């Protein structure tokens with residue numbers, strides 16, 4: 001599988017340096033814990049892994065905005081895994097952590113694309129500063145308009161044998177030859193972006209720029225300027241004339257991913273491009289001609305946006321003229337084997353034809369795949385890493401994620417099972433009929449809940465009470481009841 005282009009990376013990475021997903025890969029739990037604590041306090045979300053293999057799987061799954069990568073890891077070391085992390089995260093900043101004396105390693109890490117390094121043991125303040133700088137630099141890079149890229153030489157292959165995918169292939173072939181705008185619909189991970197790229201690749205514009213844009217990743221205040229450019233002095237900070245993405249895509253194709261997120265003012269301009277092939281830069285009345293094919297994609301119901309007044313009705317009808325719908329993977333189980341083999345082949349997995357037997361296939365076909373092909377791809381890559389060349393087994397795959405809307409089975413399930421086991425034991429152990437099972441259960445479980453809330457809020461009881469959704473006085477009483485009140489009053 002080919003990686004997304006740099007343009008994708010520039011437009012799809014997390015928009016905010018203040019609330020990013022950060023991946024920490026280190027087999028020392030204390031390091032993961034320290035980063036988790038530090039970064040969550042700063043409003044980031046942290047996912048941790050204890051090996052490069054697990055980290056790469058999480059990178060695919062969470063698209064982190066930054067990776068902290070230890071050099072010494074079990075199995076594959078951080079330095080050799082570094083290019084894979086860069087590829088898996090579309091060049092998110094990777095900060096390499098290395099032991100003292102390993103400076104050469106750090107230097108070679110930087111040469112291989114790491115954005116910075118930390119020498120262990122490091123002071124938390126230094127780590128904090130390095131992380132902040134890396135996230136800020138990445139955010140600054142994102143806010144630059146994307147540079148048009150020629151289409152990559154390799155092919156992003158679309159795989160499928162289900163009637164629905166065959167129909168999509170036919171539609172792609174038909175619309176590619178025309179210059180019509182196209183709306184691609186489907187749940188997240190169904191391959192909309194791949195379809196857009198295939199349309200461009202098979203069109204007469206194939207040797208011209210292809211620019212995928214996710215409006216949600218652009219600065220909302222500057223979105224019109226990002227798309228259509230601006231004139232010097234159009235707003236504070238507009239120190240010179242600047243071309244927008246439409247101008248950069250001249251002659252080629254633009255994919256507006258998650259079109260439903262486009263602000264109304266930009267929708268007006270987009271409609272003008274679609275209807276008259278014209279636009280103006282922000283703050284410049286000069287009419288410019290747009291020779292750009294527009295492909296839009298959405299995983300939400302645009303018609304609902306029309307009903308709610310967030311999406312223009314005229315634009316909706318203009319866009320829905322030619323529509324390609326990609327059904328969710330659970331509705332096309334006959335694609336699963338082909339997709340699995342396709343992803344294994346991309347990893348050079350041996351004996352692909354024998355890698356998935358009928359029993360495993362039936363199991364995979366019965367899963368809900370809420371994240372669709374993206375989730376399947378991650379799961380296959382995960383299983384392949386675990387199986388290390390032998391035939392895959394169901395246990396090599398990560399547990400099935402719940403269908404959207406369902407509570408996460410693993411957590412809810414295991415907690416429920418623990419509670420049931422606890423209650424069964426408590427009843428069995430009681431020498432006489434119980435009248436306080438509920439109070440006993442609270443006494444067994446509530447202290448841990450209170451402790452985590454208080455730890456998480458840095459000991460601030462008012463915030464802990466707010467997080468728990470209980471009155472501050474109630475929290476104080478409970479802490480006293482459990483002998484957890486170490487303060488001298490509140």
Ligand SMILES: Nc1ncnc2c1ncn2[C@@H]1O[C@H](COP(=O)(O)OP(=O)(O)OP(=O)(O)O)[C@@H](O)[C@H]1O
Pocket residue numbers: 001157158159160186187188189190191192193194195257298299339342373374377
């Ligand atoms: N039919 C397919 N054949 C091969 N790979 C596929 C196919 N469909 C999806 N994929 C892979 O699954 C992943 C998700 O696909 P893509 O990004 O195109 O989905 P999307 O519908 O645009 O998702 P989102 O709505 O979240 O942006 C990509 O890695 C893509 O290469």
